[in-house]
Amino acid sequence: MADSMAGFGCYTHAVVRGIPASLAMEALRTDQAEVDTIKAQREHEAYVHVLRTVLGLEVVDLPADETLPDCVFVEDAAVVCGDTALITRPGAESRRRETEAMKGALKELNLNIVEMTDENATLDGGDVLFTGQEFFVGLSKRTNQRGAEILADAFKDYAVSTVPVSQGLHLKSFCSMGGPGLIVIGSSEPAQKALKIMQQMSDHHYDKLTVPDDLAANCIYMNLPNKGHVLLHGTKEEYPESVKVFDKLKDYMLIPVSNSEKVKVDGALTCCSVLISKRADN
Numbered sequence: 001m002a003d004s005m006a007g008f009g010c011y012t013h014a015v016v017r018g019i020p021a022s023l024a025m026e027a028l029r030t031d032q033a034e035v036d037t038i039k040a041q042r043e044h045e046a047y048v049h050v051l052r053t054v055l056g057l058e059v060v061d062l063p064a065d066e067t068l069p070d071c072v073f074v075e076d077a078a079v080v081c082g083d084t085a086l087i088t089r090p091g092a093e094s095r096r097r098e099t100e101a102m103k104g105a106l107k108e109l110n111l112n113i114v115e116m117t118d119e120n121a122t123l124d125g126g127d128v129l130f131t132g133q134e135f136f137v138g139l140s141k142r143t144n145q146r147g148a149e150i151l152a153d154a155f156k157d158y159a160v161s162t163v164p165v166s167q168g169l170h171l172k173s174f175c176s177m178g179g180p181g182l183i184v185i186g187s188s189e190p191a192q193k194a195l196k197i198m199q200q201m202s203d204h205h206y207d208k209l210t211v212p213d214d215l216a217a218n219c220i221y222m223n224l225p226n227k228g229h230v231l232l233h234g235t236k237e238e239y240p241e242s243v244k245v246f247d248k249l250k251d252y253m254l255i256p257v258s259n260s261e262k263v264k265v266d267g268a269l270t271c272c273s274v275l276i277s278k279r280a281d282n
């Protein structure tokens with residue numbers, strides 16, 4: 001693997017946010033399944049416990065805001081790469097104010113803040129896949145071409161390619177990174193088609209790990225001191241066949257994380273944190 005990939009997944013900090021009671025009734029959703037708020041909060045606490053206690057990240061836990069039903073899905077409010085944080089302009093109007101608390105938290109962490117102020121631009125972090133070598137940006141109902149251009153301006157060291165998202169909420173509703181050079185991808189036709197487009201547009205080689213369930217392809221990869229390769233993924237209760245695929249990964253610390261409630265309002269594992277690699281000197 002190229003040296004440029006040496007630090008991929010070496011996170012030190014995470015920003016998360018609490019679940020407001022308003023999530024159950026008012027969060028945006030594509031389905032109408034009933035959300036159990038207490039269970040959602042318990043699952044979220046377990047997720048934060050994994051980041052903070054099991055993995056040792058420094059976690060900034062922002063308070064929930066009842067007027068922002070989707071605020072737990074912090075990933076959409078910012079894209080952080082190296083020392084730069086792009087504060088996004090989320091595609092859903094009801095979610096725009098989520099960026100205020102995120103901006104404050106990322107400023108406190110001394111990141112260089114770039115704000116997406118162009119009123120023609122929209123971008124949700126859930127549409128942004130950073131591979132360690134380049135960015136892929138999903139053009140979805142939430143993210144447009146102008147949003148992708150502003151992201152490319154913010155992260156000039158990396159190539160940025162766009163991928164149409166024809167199914168699901170975001171690009172990462174069916175894919176994520178499973179390690180350096182490894183894309184985890186769902187089995188559906190739109191997911192496989194999107195992967196093909198990414199592979200065609202890239203100068204880099206990516207291996208793929210195909211899982212039967214698109215949503216199970218949303219995992220969180222980290223490479224941490226004393227732990228090595230870590231993968232947070234869905235549980236066997238939610239995705240029995242996909243978990244069999246993860247179980248075959250060698251030399252990984254595999255951490256199943258329940259997400260049965262937030263998924264009912266289109267929230268996947270990556271949606272609930274912004275992960276940051278801070279060097280000791282910043």
Ligand code: GLY
Pocket residue numbers: 027028029070073092169265266267
């Ligand atoms: N409920 C997550 C979203 O629609 O943005």
